Amino acid sequence: MSRQSYELEATVRERIGKGAARELRRQGRVPAVIYGDKKPPIAISLGFKDADKRLRAGGFLTTVATVVVGDEKVRVIPKDYHMDPVRDVLTHVDFLRIGDNTVVTVFVPVHAIKQEQSTGMKRGGALSIVHHEIELQVRADQIPDAIEVDITDLDIGDSVHIEDVVFAPGIKPVIHEKNFTVLAITAPVGFTEVAATPVA
Template sequence: MDTSFEVIAEKRDDQGKGASRRLRRAGRVPGIIYGGSGESAPISVLAHVLNKHLENEAFYSHILTVQLDGKRERVVLRDLQRHPSHPTILHFDLQRVSEDQAIHVRVPLHFLNEETAPGVKQSGGLVSRQLNEVEVSCLPKDLPEAIEVDLGALEMNESIHLSDLKLPAGVTLVELSYGEEHDQPVVAIHAPRVAAETDDEAEADEEEEAE
C-alpha cells in the first residue's frame, strides 16, 4: 500500500447530542477511537480534513495513522454515520490495530476488462455486478487496497463467484468462512433483457407453429 493517511485528532470532554452539535457547528466531527490495549476515547477531527480524506476510496480500506496528544496510533475506519439528507458526517468510529492480530475490513472490488470480455464484445452481453466490496480477514501488513476482478475470459451467462477471486497472500474472505453456501456471485454477464424476451417469444411462436 503506497498511499498513507494521517488524521490529527483532539480529545473531547463534552459528550452528548448537544456537545456533538456544537462541535459540528465549529467545523469539527465527533468520533471515538477504541480497541487494542488502550481505553476508548472520544475524539474530534476537522470536518474539511476528514471530508477530503473520504474523497479517496483508499481511505476506507487502509491502515490509518491517528495523531492524538502527541502520540501516533494505527487504526482502521470502522464506521461512519452520515446525515440522511445532506452530505454531512455526523460521527465516525476508529478501531486500533495490532501488527500480530488479524483484522476484518471491507475493501473495494476493481473490475477489469469489462468491455473486452468475450460475453460482452463478441456476444453483446451486459455486465451485472452483484458486489462492489468484500470483507477480508488479514494481518494489518497484508491489507490490500482493493481486490481485482478480471472479466477477460468471461463468456455469456457465466459468472465469477467469491471463490474465484485471486487474493493476495495472507488474505481470506470472511464470507467464505461460513461455508460453501455463502459462495455468492460477484459479477455475471447476461443477455440484454429485450433480446432475452425476443428469444423467448420466438421460441413460443415456433412451438405454436409446430402444434
C-alpha cells in the same frame, strides 16, 4: 495494492456527552473515539474540513490512517461514521486502534479487469456484477483497493463464483452462502446461440 495512508490532526475532548458534542460541531470540529488493541478509549475531535475531505475521497473504511493526538501518533482504521440525515455532513467517527497483527473485517469492491479482451464482451455480451463488494478478513495494513477478476476467457453465459476468485495470501473471504456468483457475462436482448449444422 493498498490505499495510501494519511494523517489527521486531533485534540483530546475534555468533555463528552451530547451537549459537548453539539458545541464541538458549532466550532467546526467532529467528535470521534479511538478504541481497541486492549487499550483505554480516547475521546478526540477532528477538524471538520480534513475529516470530511478524507471521507469524500473514497475508501474511508478500508484505509489505515494515523491520528496525531498531541505528541502521540496512533495507527487506526475508521470502523464507523455518522452523518447528519438532513444536512449530509459528518457528525461522528469511530476509529479502531490497530496493532502489528490486527485483523479486520471489511467490504472491498470488485473490479472486472480486461473487459476489452473478454470473449463474451466482444460478442455483445453484457457484464453483470452480482456482488459489487466482497466481505474480507484481512490484516489492517494489507487491505486491497479492490478484488480484481480477470474476465478475458469468459464467454456469454459464463460466470465467476467466489470459489473461482484467487485471493492474495492472508486474505480470507467471509462466505455467507456457498459458492455465490460474483459476476457473469449475460446475453444481449434477442441473442440466440446458433448451433453448427453438420454438412450432409
